[in-house]
C-alpha cells in the first residue's frame with residue numbers, strides 16, 4: 335500500500351459472478367448504487383478481495399495503478415469516488431490503462447469513470463487498471479466499501 339492509502343478516495347469494488355447474467359459487463363443502472371440488480375453480488379470488503387494502489391506517475395495529473403488482489407474473478411464494477419460523493423471521479427485510461435484483458439470502461443457520469451468486464455472470462459490475480467486522478471481535487475483518504 336503506497337502513500338495513496340491516505341488520499342480521500344472511496345474505492346467501490348463489486349465482484350460480479352458470471353452466473354448473474356451480466357456476462358458482457360455491468361448495466362448502466364448499476365452506476366450509482368453499484369449493484370447489478372440481479373443475482374448475487376459479492377461485496378469484496380471485508381471478503382477475500384482487496385485493492386492496492388501504486389503511483390504510476392506524478393506528471394500532469396496523477397495516474398495510479400489500481401490492482402484487485404485476492405483471487406480470480408469473472409465480473410467486476412470498479413469506481414473511485416471522493417468520500418461523501420456519489421459520483422465517480424477521475425478516469426480509467428481506456429487505451430493504455432485497462433491492462434486487464436476482457437475489461438472495458440463505462441461512462442457513468444463522465445467518460446471512462448468506471449470499469450467493468452467485457453467478457454465473463456477468468457481474470458488474473460492481481461488484475462490492474464490505470465486510473466487518472468482529477469486535476470482539480472486532491473483527495474485526502476482512501477476508504478474501501
Ligand SMILES: *[C@@H]1O[C@H](CO)[C@@H](O)[C@H](O)[C@H]1NC(C)=O
Pocket residue numbers: 425426427428429439445446
Ligand atoms: C475513453 O476510452 C476510450 C476507449 O478506450 C478512448 O478511446 C477514449 O479516448 C477515452 N476517453 C477519455 C476521456 O479518456
Ligand SMILES: *[C@@H]1O[C@H](CO)[C@@H](O)[C@H](O)[C@H]1NC(C)=O
Pocket residue numbers: 397427428429430431
Ligand atoms: C493513458 O495514459 C498514457 C500515459 O500514462 C497516455 O500516454 C495515454 O494517452 C493515455 N490514454 C488515454 C486513452 O487517455
Ligand SMILES: *[C@@H]1O[C@H](CO)[C@@H](O)[C@H](O)[C@H]1NC(C)=O
Pocket residue numbers: 433434435458
Ligand atoms: C491478454 O491476453 C493475451 C493473449 O491471451 C496475453 O498474451 C496477455 O498476456 C494478456 N494480458 C494480460 C494483462 O493478462
Ligand SMILES: *[C@@H]1O[C@H](CO)[C@@H](O)[C@H](O)[C@H]1NC(C)=O
Pocket residue numbers: 439440441445446
Ligand atoms: C463514452 O463516451 C465516449 C465519448 O463521448 C464515447 O465515444 C463512447 O462510445 C462512450 N462509451 C459508452 C460505453 O457509451
